[in-house]
Amino acid sequence: MTMTLKQYLKPNTAVRPPVPSPEWWTPTGRSRGKRHFKFASKASSRGVAIIDDTAVESEARAERKGTLVLRARPDTLRVVEQSPQVEYVDANGVVHPHTFDLTVFRTDGKKIAVDFKPAAMVKRSGIRELHAVLVRQISPRTADQLLVLTERMYTRADLYNAELMHAIAREDFPKDDEIVLKLIRRMKGPASIADLVSRSKLGGYGFNATVRAIAAGHLRMTQRRLIDYSAVVIPAGTEG
Structure with a gap:
């Protein structure tokens, strides 16, 4: 169908003025994470999501999905990726560092330290055993609870809703x-x-x-x- 110039220039009623412009873009807050990484990687899907006007980095697609699901919960106040950083002593007396994938700050004042793992890798990764060691050594001021989150702990609806809220929340x-x-x-x-x-x-x-x-x-x-x-x-x- 051929369109006339008048039809082409007719305002699109589905788009409200003013039309978004890069000149009005406001820089987001920098990541609050304690650890950072290069985004160029052939082995993982790394990226950044803008959450609460702050850059939140993710080292894998599962981390991004889990972060959005947790942020969408009504009892979540805010999230900070790649934190907290802690040290623990193993059975041989050797000190090791560990950086959690995410800290969830809840509306009740509690802090949840989260590690994301694919369900199929939880057992062989030893993450639950590590958390069992950490929970005995970590300060209550650092975290009130440790959580290993897998994709089996939330539904497709949970993820869809989280991504929908994330996308629409940026509209003003x-x-x-x-x-x-x-x-x-x-x-x-x-x-x-x-x-x-x-x-x-x-x-x-x-x-x-x-x-x-x-x-x-x-x-x-x-x-x-x-x-x-x-x-x-x-x-x-x-x-x-």
Whole structure:
């Protein structure tokens, strides 16, 4: 189909002004990790995710996935990769260093030191045995709990939701968020995301604002499932 110049220049109503520009880009915070590595690697998938306006490095795809899943939890305040760094003494009296893959800072003030491992490699890696040694020597001020996280400990829905919240959290539409927050304050019980979007009169932008409300802890899902239009949500702190 041939398009006329007038049709080509017609504003795209699906994209809100102003159009994003690299001139408005704000540098993110530097990684807070205690250990860094080269990103050029043929053996692993290394990269950086911008989480809470801070660069969070990952040495493998499993680390990135696990980090996003843990950050998406409502009881997580923030995360710092490649930390904490500790030393431990083995059975022969030799001192060794160990850097955890992630520290999870929870809303209740507790800190969880996490190591990521593929489920198939946990046994032969000896990571659980190492954690058994570390838990007896690590200071409570460093971590309240040690965790070995594998891909079997979260669902595909958990990962999908985490990646969705991560992607949408970077959008900045405060007026949309305020409209959805007003709807949340008026809620008397559970409601579908589709209903909230309809009442917001924001279309797809209303869906994104609802996802941000879930990520910010204003709403919670009533079931452990995919975040989509048919999902049912309820204001955080409400029974149901």
